[in-house]
Amino acid sequence: MLYPKHIGQLLYFWNYTLIEFLKEMLQDAGRICLEANADQNRLNLEFKNPKDLVTETDKKVEDFVINRIRSRYPLHAIFGEETGKSPGRSESGHATPLWVIDPIDGTTSFFHGQPFYCVSIAYQENGTTLMGGIYAPVLDQLFLAEKGKGAFLNHCPIRVSSCSRLIDSVMATGFACLRAGLKENNLPHFNRIVPKIRDIRRFGSAALDLCYVACGKVDGFWEMELNLYDIAAGVIIAREAGALVSDFSGGNRFPEKGILAANPALATLMVDQLNQRP
DSSP: OOOHHHHHHHHHHHHOOHHHHHHHHHHHHHHHHHHHHTTGGGOOEEEEETTEEEEHHHHHHHHHHHHHHHHHOTTOEEEETTTEEEOOOOSTTOOOOEEEEEEEETHHHHHTTOSOOEEEEEEEETTEEEEEEEEETTTTEEEEEETTSOEEETTEEOOOOOOOOGGGOEEEEOOHHHHTTOSSOSHHHHHHHGGGSSEEEOOSOHHHHHHHHHTTSSSEEEESSOOHHHHHHHHHHHHHTTOEEEOTTSSSOTTTTOEEEEOHHHHHHHHHHHTOOO
Protein backbone atom coordinates (compact mmCIF):
# COMPACT_ATOMS: atom_id res chain seq x y z
CA MET A 1 0.00 0.00 0.00
CA LEU A 2 1.28 3.47 -0.93
CA TYR A 3 1.03 6.09 1.77
CA PRO A 4 0.94 9.83 0.91
CA LYS A 5 4.63 10.27 1.70
CA HIS A 6 5.51 7.41 -0.65
CA ILE A 7 3.39 8.93 -3.42
CA GLY A 8 5.20 12.20 -2.90
CA GLN A 9 8.56 10.46 -3.17
CA LEU A 10 7.52 8.74 -6.39
CA LEU A 11 6.27 12.00 -7.90
CA TYR A 12 9.56 13.65 -6.98
CA PHE A 13 11.49 10.82 -8.63
CA TRP A 14 9.40 11.00 -11.82
CA ASN A 15 9.71 14.79 -12.02
CA TYR A 16 13.41 14.86 -11.11
CA THR A 17 14.88 15.89 -14.43
CA LEU A 18 18.38 15.35 -15.73
CA ILE A 19 19.13 19.06 -15.47
CA GLU A 20 18.09 19.09 -11.79
CA PHE A 21 20.33 16.09 -11.18
CA LEU A 22 23.20 17.93 -12.87
CA LYS A 23 22.57 21.13 -10.93
CA GLU A 24 22.55 19.39 -7.53
CA MET A 25 25.63 17.36 -8.40
CA LEU A 26 27.56 20.50 -9.40
CA GLN A 27 26.61 22.36 -6.24
CA ASP A 28 27.51 19.41 -4.00
CA ALA A 29 30.84 19.05 -5.79
CA GLY A 30 31.44 22.77 -5.32
CA ARG A 31 30.96 22.40 -1.57
CA ILE A 32 33.70 19.78 -1.51
CA CYS A 33 36.02 22.32 -3.14
CA LEU A 34 35.10 25.05 -0.65
CA GLU A 35 35.70 22.76 2.31
CA ALA A 36 39.09 21.80 0.90
CA ASN A 37 40.00 25.47 0.28
CA ALA A 38 40.14 26.04 4.02
CA ASP A 39 42.71 23.25 4.30
CA GLN A 40 44.62 23.89 1.09
CA ASN A 41 48.07 24.26 2.66
CA ARG A 42 47.94 20.55 3.46
CA LEU A 43 46.66 19.39 0.10
CA ASN A 44 48.67 16.56 -1.38
CA LEU A 45 50.01 17.44 -4.80
CA GLU A 46 50.93 15.41 -7.84
CA PHE A 47 52.31 16.72 -11.12
CA LYS A 48 51.41 15.65 -14.65
CA ASN A 49 54.44 17.71 -15.69
CA PRO A 50 56.42 20.43 -13.86
CA LYS A 51 53.72 23.04 -14.58
CA ASP A 52 50.54 20.94 -14.46
CA LEU A 53 49.49 20.02 -10.93
CA VAL A 54 46.75 17.78 -9.53
CA THR A 55 45.44 18.05 -5.97
CA GLU A 56 43.78 15.38 -3.88
CA THR A 57 40.61 17.46 -4.20
CA ASP A 58 40.56 16.98 -7.99
CA LYS A 59 40.44 13.25 -7.35
CA LYS A 60 37.95 13.54 -4.50
CA VAL A 61 35.54 15.62 -6.58
CA GLU A 62 35.80 13.32 -9.58
CA ASP A 63 35.19 10.24 -7.41
CA PHE A 64 32.16 11.96 -5.88
CA VAL A 65 30.68 12.84 -9.29
CA ILE A 66 31.31 9.38 -10.71
CA ASN A 67 29.69 7.70 -7.70
CA ARG A 68 26.69 10.02 -7.93
CA ILE A 69 26.24 9.21 -11.62
CA ARG A 70 26.77 5.49 -11.11
CA SER A 71 24.19 5.40 -8.31
CA ARG A 72 21.50 6.85 -10.56
CA TYR A 73 22.59 5.89 -14.08
CA PRO A 74 24.68 2.71 -13.71
CA LEU A 75 24.74 1.99 -17.46
CA HIS A 76 26.08 5.39 -18.54
CA ALA A 77 29.66 5.84 -19.73
CA ILE A 78 31.96 8.36 -18.05
CA PHE A 79 35.01 10.31 -19.21
CA GLY A 80 36.83 12.06 -16.37
CA GLU A 81 40.03 14.05 -16.49
CA GLU A 82 41.66 12.09 -13.67
CA THR A 83 40.23 8.60 -14.17
CA GLY A 84 39.89 8.45 -17.96
CA LYS A 85 37.14 6.61 -19.80
CA SER A 86 34.79 4.14 -18.14
CA PRO A 87 32.57 2.32 -20.66
CA GLY A 88 28.86 1.93 -20.06
CA ARG A 89 26.25 -0.30 -21.64
CA SER A 90 23.53 0.66 -24.08
CA GLU A 91 19.87 -0.10 -23.53
CA SER A 92 17.57 -1.45 -26.27
CA GLY A 93 20.04 -0.69 -29.03
CA HIS A 94 20.43 2.99 -28.13
CA ALA A 95 23.84 4.66 -27.93
CA THR A 96 25.33 4.75 -24.46
CA PRO A 97 25.04 8.19 -22.84
CA LEU A 98 28.35 9.76 -21.81
CA TRP A 99 29.19 12.13 -18.96
CA VAL A 100 32.28 14.29 -19.44
CA ILE A 101 33.82 15.56 -16.18
CA ASP A 102 36.46 18.11 -15.30
CA PRO A 103 36.44 17.99 -11.49
CA ILE A 104 38.35 21.27 -11.08
CA ASP A 105 39.05 23.36 -14.15
CA GLY A 106 41.59 25.89 -12.96
CA THR A 107 43.44 23.73 -10.44
CA THR A 108 46.29 26.24 -10.18
CA SER A 109 43.81 28.96 -9.17
CA PHE A 110 42.19 26.56 -6.71
CA PHE A 111 45.50 25.66 -5.09
CA HIS A 112 46.58 29.30 -4.79
CA GLY A 113 43.32 30.41 -3.20
CA GLN A 114 42.08 32.33 -6.24
CA PRO A 115 38.37 32.33 -7.16
CA PHE A 116 38.50 31.46 -10.87
CA TYR A 117 38.05 27.71 -10.84
CA CYS A 118 35.00 25.53 -11.41
CA VAL A 119 33.46 22.08 -11.66
CA SER A 120 32.47 21.28 -15.25
CA ILE A 121 30.15 18.44 -16.34
CA ALA A 122 28.59 17.71 -19.74
CA TYR A 123 26.06 15.09 -20.80
CA GLN A 124 26.29 13.62 -24.32
CA GLU A 125 24.32 11.24 -26.50
CA ASN A 126 25.62 9.96 -29.85
CA GLY A 127 28.57 12.32 -29.57
CA THR A 128 26.35 15.39 -29.22
CA THR A 129 26.35 17.43 -26.02
CA LEU A 130 22.76 17.83 -24.87
CA MET A 131 23.40 19.44 -21.51
CA GLY A 132 26.20 21.20 -19.71
CA GLY A 133 26.75 22.72 -16.31
CA ILE A 134 29.61 24.69 -14.78
CA TYR A 135 29.78 25.85 -11.17
CA ALA A 136 32.33 28.29 -9.75
CA PRO A 137 31.81 27.78 -6.00
CA VAL A 138 33.79 30.74 -4.64
CA LEU A 139 31.91 33.10 -6.98
CA ASP A 140 28.64 31.16 -6.57
CA GLN A 141 28.15 31.25 -10.34
CA LEU A 142 26.11 28.35 -11.70
CA PHE A 143 25.91 28.12 -15.50
CA LEU A 144 23.49 25.64 -17.08
CA ALA A 145 22.38 24.94 -20.63
CA GLU A 146 20.26 22.39 -22.48
CA LYS A 147 20.37 22.01 -26.24
CA GLY A 148 17.69 24.23 -27.79
CA LYS A 149 16.58 25.69 -24.44
CA GLY A 150 19.03 28.54 -23.89
CA ALA A 151 21.74 29.20 -21.32
CA PHE A 152 21.43 30.50 -17.77
CA LEU A 153 23.54 32.00 -15.00
CA ASN A 154 21.98 31.41 -11.59
CA HIS A 155 18.67 30.75 -13.36
CA CYS A 156 18.71 34.04 -15.31
CA PRO A 157 18.93 33.86 -19.14
CA ILE A 158 22.26 34.98 -20.58
CA ARG A 159 23.36 36.24 -23.98
CA VAL A 160 26.63 37.04 -25.70
CA SER A 161 27.72 40.66 -26.06
CA SER A 162 26.83 42.86 -29.04
CA CYS A 163 30.38 44.18 -29.52
CA SER A 164 31.22 44.28 -33.23
CA ARG A 165 34.74 45.76 -33.44
CA LEU A 166 37.98 44.24 -32.26
CA ILE A 167 39.19 47.54 -30.84
CA ASP A 168 36.12 47.66 -28.58
CA SER A 169 36.43 44.06 -27.44
CA VAL A 170 37.79 42.37 -24.33
CA MET A 171 39.08 38.88 -25.05
CA ALA A 172 40.16 35.95 -22.88
CA THR A 173 42.81 33.36 -23.61
CA GLY A 174 44.95 30.75 -21.92
CA PHE A 175 48.25 28.96 -22.20
CA ALA A 176 47.70 25.23 -21.81
CA CYS A 177 50.15 24.97 -24.71
CA LEU A 178 52.95 26.39 -22.54
CA ARG A 179 52.12 24.00 -19.69
CA ALA A 180 52.48 21.20 -22.24
CA GLY A 181 55.82 22.60 -23.42
CA LEU A 182 54.75 22.86 -27.06
CA LYS A 183 57.06 24.62 -29.49
CA GLU A 184 54.06 25.86 -31.50
CA ASN A 185 52.15 27.86 -28.93
CA ASN A 186 49.75 30.74 -28.33
CA LEU A 187 52.33 33.50 -27.90
CA PRO A 188 52.43 34.62 -31.57
CA HIS A 189 48.62 34.86 -31.62
CA PHE A 190 48.64 36.69 -28.30
CA ASN A 191 51.24 39.21 -29.45
CA ARG A 192 49.39 39.86 -32.70
CA ILE A 193 45.85 40.13 -31.26
CA VAL A 194 46.33 42.02 -28.00
CA PRO A 195 47.36 45.35 -29.64
CA LYS A 196 44.19 45.21 -31.76
CA ILE A 197 41.69 44.84 -28.90
CA ARG A 198 40.72 46.91 -25.88
CA ASP A 199 42.09 44.49 -23.30
CA ILE A 200 42.79 40.87 -22.46
CA ARG A 201 41.78 38.69 -19.51
CA ARG A 202 43.43 35.53 -18.22
CA PHE A 203 41.21 33.61 -15.80
CA GLY A 204 43.02 30.27 -15.91
CA SER A 205 39.91 28.18 -16.65
CA ALA A 206 38.78 27.48 -20.20
CA ALA A 207 35.39 26.38 -18.88
CA LEU A 208 34.82 29.75 -17.21
CA ASP A 209 36.21 31.60 -20.23
CA LEU A 210 33.50 30.00 -22.38
CA CYS A 211 30.85 30.87 -19.80
CA TYR A 212 32.04 34.47 -19.68
CA VAL A 213 31.69 34.67 -23.45
CA ALA A 214 28.17 33.32 -23.01
CA CYS A 215 27.13 36.04 -20.56
CA GLY A 216 29.03 38.91 -22.20
CA LYS A 217 31.67 39.38 -19.52
CA VAL A 218 34.18 38.94 -22.34
CA ASP A 219 33.52 39.21 -26.07
CA GLY A 220 35.58 36.24 -27.20
CA PHE A 221 38.00 33.50 -26.17
CA TRP A 222 40.66 31.43 -27.90
CA GLU A 223 43.10 28.76 -26.74
CA MET A 224 45.23 25.83 -27.90
CA GLU A 225 45.98 22.34 -26.55
CA LEU A 226 42.76 21.75 -24.65
CA ASN A 227 40.90 18.48 -24.09
CA LEU A 228 37.25 17.48 -24.38
CA TYR A 229 36.70 17.66 -20.62
CA ASP A 230 38.01 21.25 -20.59
CA ILE A 231 35.41 22.52 -23.06
CA ALA A 232 32.46 20.12 -23.42
CA ALA A 233 30.12 21.86 -20.96
CA GLY A 234 31.35 25.35 -21.82
CA VAL A 235 30.71 24.91 -25.54
CA ILE A 236 27.00 24.15 -25.18
CA ILE A 237 26.61 27.02 -22.70
CA ALA A 238 28.32 29.43 -25.10
CA ARG A 239 26.37 28.21 -28.14
CA GLU A 240 23.03 28.32 -26.37
CA ALA A 241 23.83 31.94 -25.45
CA GLY A 242 24.43 32.82 -29.10
CA ALA A 243 28.20 32.36 -29.47
CA LEU A 244 29.85 30.86 -32.51
CA VAL A 245 32.32 28.13 -31.52
CA SER A 246 34.88 26.76 -33.96
CA ASP A 247 38.47 25.73 -34.42
CA PHE A 248 41.00 28.37 -35.48
CA SER A 249 40.04 27.91 -39.14
CA GLY A 250 36.33 28.31 -38.54
CA GLY A 251 35.65 24.57 -38.73
CA ASN A 252 34.52 21.99 -36.20
CA ARG A 253 37.82 20.27 -35.36
CA PHE A 254 38.05 21.71 -31.88
CA PRO A 255 39.72 21.48 -29.47
CA GLU A 256 42.45 19.57 -31.33
CA LYS A 257 42.86 22.41 -33.89
CA GLY A 258 42.40 25.14 -31.29
CA ILE A 259 39.13 26.56 -30.03
CA LEU A 260 37.56 29.95 -30.64
CA ALA A 261 34.31 31.25 -29.13
CA ALA A 262 32.95 34.71 -29.80
CA ASN A 263 29.78 36.58 -30.56
CA PRO A 264 28.83 36.31 -34.26
CA ALA A 265 30.09 39.80 -35.14
CA LEU A 266 33.59 39.06 -33.86
CA ALA A 267 33.97 35.38 -34.75
CA THR A 268 34.95 35.95 -38.39
CA LEU A 269 37.35 38.74 -37.42
CA MET A 270 39.02 36.46 -34.90
CA VAL A 271 39.37 33.60 -37.42
CA ASP A 272 41.17 36.07 -39.72
CA GLN A 273 43.51 37.07 -36.90
CA LEU A 274 44.27 33.50 -35.88
CA ASN A 275 45.18 32.55 -39.45
CA GLN A 276 47.59 35.39 -40.09
CA ARG A 277 51.25 34.48 -40.26
CA PRO A 278 54.08 36.49 -38.68
